Every structure is written in structure tokens, then in C-alpha cells.
Amino acid sequence: xxxxxxxxxxxxxxxxxxxxxxxxxxxxxxxxxxxxxxxxxxxxxxxxxxxxxxxxxxxxxxxxxxxxxxxxxxxxxxxxxxxxxxxxxxxxxxxxxxxxxxxxxxxxxxxxxxxxxxxxxxxxxxxxxxxxxxxxxxxxxxxxxxxxxxxxxxxxxxxxxxxxxxxxxxxxxxxxxxxxxxxxxxxxxxxxxxxxxxxxxxxxxxxxxxxxxxxxx
Numbered sequence: 141x142x143x144x145x146x147x148x149x150x151x152x153x154x155x156x157x158x159x160x161x162x163x164x165x166x167x168x169x170x171x172x173x174x175x176x177x178x179x180x181x182x183x184x185x186x187x188x189x190x191x192x193x194x195x196x197x198x199x200x201x202x203x204x205x206x207x208x209x210x211x212x213x214x215x216x217x218x219x220x221x222x223x224x225x226x227x228x229x230x231x232x233x234x235x236x237x238x239x240x241x242x243x244x245x246x247x248x249x250x251x252x253x254x255x256x257x258x259x260x261x262x263x264x265x266x267x268x269x270x271x272x273x274x275x276x277x278x279x280x281x282x283x284x285x286x287x288x289x290x291x292x293x294x295x296x297x298x299x300x301x302x303x304x305x306x307x308x309x310x311x312x313x314x315x316x317x318x319x320x321x322x323x324x325x326x327x328x329x330x331x332x333x334x335x336x337x338x339x340x341x342x343x344x345x346x347x348x349x350x351x352x353x354x355x356x357x
Contacts, residue, residue, distance in 0.1 A: 161199075161200045161356050161357075162197070162198070162199050162200075162356065162357055163197070163198045163200075163316070163354040163355060163356040163357070164195065164196075164197055164198075164354060164355050164357075165195065165196050165197075165198065165318065165352045165353060165354030165355070166193075166194075166195050166352055166353060166354075167193065167194060167195075167196070167318075167320065167350040167351060167352025167353075168191070168192070168193040168350060168351065168352070169191075169192055169193075169320075169348065169349050169350030169351055170189055170190070170191060170192065170348070170349055170350075171189070171190050171191070171192040171214065171215065171216055171346050171347075171348045172187055172188070172189050172346060172347045172348075173187065173188050173189075173190070173216035173217060173218065173344060173345065173346035173347075174186070174187045174188065174218045174344075174345060174346070175217065175218040175239070175330075175342055175343065175344055175345070176341075176342070176343040176344075176345060177340065177341070177342055178340065178341045179339040179340045179341065184221070185218040185219060185220050185239075186218060186219040186220075186236060187218065187219070188216070188217045188218050188219055188238055188239075188240070190215035190216065190217075190240070191215065192212060192213065192214055192215065192348060192350065193212070193213050194210050194211055194212035194213060194214075194245075194350075195210055195211055196208055196209065196210030196211075196247075196352075196354075197209050197210065198354070200253055203252075204252070204253040205250070205251070205252055205253075206250070206251040206252065206253050206261050206263065207248070207249070207250055207251075208247070208248070208249045208250075208251070208263065208265075208304075209246070209247070209248045210246065210247050211244070211245070211246060212244075212245040212246075212247060213242075213243075213244060213245075214242070214243040214244070214245040214269065215240060215241070215242050215243075216241055216243065216344050216346050217238060217239045217240045217241045217344075218238075218239055219236045219237065219238050219239065220236070220237060220239050220276075221234055221235070221236060221237075222234065222235055222236075222237040222276060222278060224237075224278060224285050235278040236278075237276050237277060237278035238276070238277055238278070239274075239275075239276050240273075240274065240275055240276070240277070241271060241273070241274050241330070241344070242271070242272045242273040242274070243269040243270060243271055243272065243298065244269065244270050244272055245267050245268070245269040245270075246267065246268045246269070247265065247266070247267040247302055247322075248265050248266060248267070248268075249263040249264060249265030249266075249302055249304050250263060250264060250265050251263030251264070251304070251306075256310075257309065257310050258307075258308070258309050258310075259306075259307075259308045259309075259310075260305065260306070260307055261305065261306040261307075261308065262304070262305050263302075263303075263304040263305065263306065263322075264301075264302065264303055264304070265301075265302045265304070266299065266300065266301055266302060267298075267299070267300045267301075267302050267324060268297070268298070268299055269297070269298040269299075269300070270296060270297060270298075271291060271294055271295070271296045271297075271298065271330075273288070273291075274288075274289040274291060274294060275287060275288045275289055276289065293331060293332050294330060294331055294332055295328055295329060295330055295331070295332055297328070298326050298328045298330060298344070299326070299327050299328050300324045300325055300326040300327060300328070300344070301324065301325050301327065302322055302323070302324050303322065303323050303324075304320065304321070304322035304323075305320075305321055305322075306318055306319070306320045307319045307320075308354075310356070313356070314355055314356050314357070315353065315354075315355060315356075316353070316354050316356065317351070317352070317353050317354075318351075318352050318353075318354060319349075319350070319351055320348075320349070320350045320351075320352070321347075321348070321349050322347075322348045323345075323346070323347050323348075324344070324345065324346050324348065325343070325344075325345045326343045326344040326345065327343070328343070329341045329342060329343065330342045330343065330344055
């Protein structure tokens with residue numbers, strides 16, 4: 141995975157002699173995610189909505205083929221049914237608790253640009269992510285119960301496929317706004333509960349919508 145990232149970055153840098161334009165963008169939006177859970181006695185998870193933000197670099201070649209690479213602070217997960225107990229082992233009831241995973245992600249996508257001032261860019265690619273935090277939390281009668289999970293039981297690196305479409309409007313020679321809609325599916329089993337759930341697998345999938353501005357140079 142690391143070798144693949146190095147090759148992509150080398151290609152982006154060495155391809156400058158063919159480039160038509162470059163841009164840097166910042167964006168924010170929402171990520172609606174869930175988790176495909178297999179071989180678990182209760183796999184009825186529910187979707188989770190969280191904020192996402194990041195920056196991206198885009199190179200448009202003369203064809204015009206497009207390559208995007210970015211850095212994204214990505215919070216994904218799902219809601220699962222959890223039975224909570226307090227420090228006295230008293231039953232607090234069962235809740236749909238958010239199971240939250242915080243990733244630092246690097247998406248790399250390839251596309252083709254249709255249009256100029258207003259453009260549509262369908263893209264496809266992959267996303268590499270590094271897990272920074274995982275926790276389960278729920279609120280009962282105004283009190284939040286939270287359990288930070290040991291990352292020893294997770295695969296810290298995640299690899300996902302990406303399908304993406306960008307709508308962009310350029311309102312002068314340098315500045316533009318864009319709307320991005322992308323779907324992602326993780327090929328990596330995110331958890332590593334070998335000693336707890338031997339044959340259980342957990343795969344993230346999500347739908348992300350963002351709005352941003354970009355500067356072309």
C-alpha cells in the first residue's frame with residue numbers, strides 16, 4: 141500500500157510538463173456511513189451521520205483527464221444495540237449506541253472532465269486510511285456513557301474503493317466552488333476480534349457529500 145502511494149505521488153509530480161491546470165481546495169460536509177457485519181448474532185446495524193472535512197489537490201491534464209489526491213479527517217461507523225451497565229453493575233437498559241471510528245484518510249481518484257466554466261467530473265479510485273480512535277457512546281437521561289476501545293483489536297490501516305462525481309463552477313480565472321458526492325466501500329476487515337468473534341467481519345461503507353472552494357494556478 142505504501143509503495144502504491146509513493147508511485148501515485150511520483151506520477152503526480154513528474155507529470156507537470158503535461159498539465160493544463162492545478163488547484164488546491166478545502167471542503168466540509170457530512171458522511172453517512174454504516175458497517176457490513178457478517179457472522180455475528182446481531183448484525184442489524186443502523187447508519188451514522190458525522191462531519192467530514194479536508195483538503196485536496198487536483199491536476200487537470202490536456203485531454204482533460206483528472207487526478208485528485210487529498211487528506212481527509214473522516215469520522216465513520218454505525219449504530220449498534222448495546223446493553224449499558226454502570227460502575228455498580230446496574231442495568232441501564234439497551235440503546236442504539238454510535239460506534240465511532242476516526243480516520244485520517246488519503247483518497248486518490250482518477251476522472252475525466254466534461255465542461256469548462258461549469259464542469260462535471262466522474263471519478264473512480266481508492267482511499268487509504270489510518271485509524272486514530274474508536275469508541276462507543278450513548279446518552280441516557282442527559283448522561284453520556286462512553287467506552288473508548290482498545291485499538292489493539294482493530295486493523296489500523298484501511299483500504300477502500302471510491303466512486304465519485306464532482307460538480308464545479310469557476311467564477312473567475314482562479315477561484316471556483318465545487319460540490320462532491322462520493323461512495324466508499326472498505327475492502328479491509330476493520331476489526332480484529334479473533335479471540336472474541338472468530339469468524340466475524342466488519343466492513344465500512346459510506347456516502348459522503350461535501351461543499352468546498354478551490355484556487356486554480
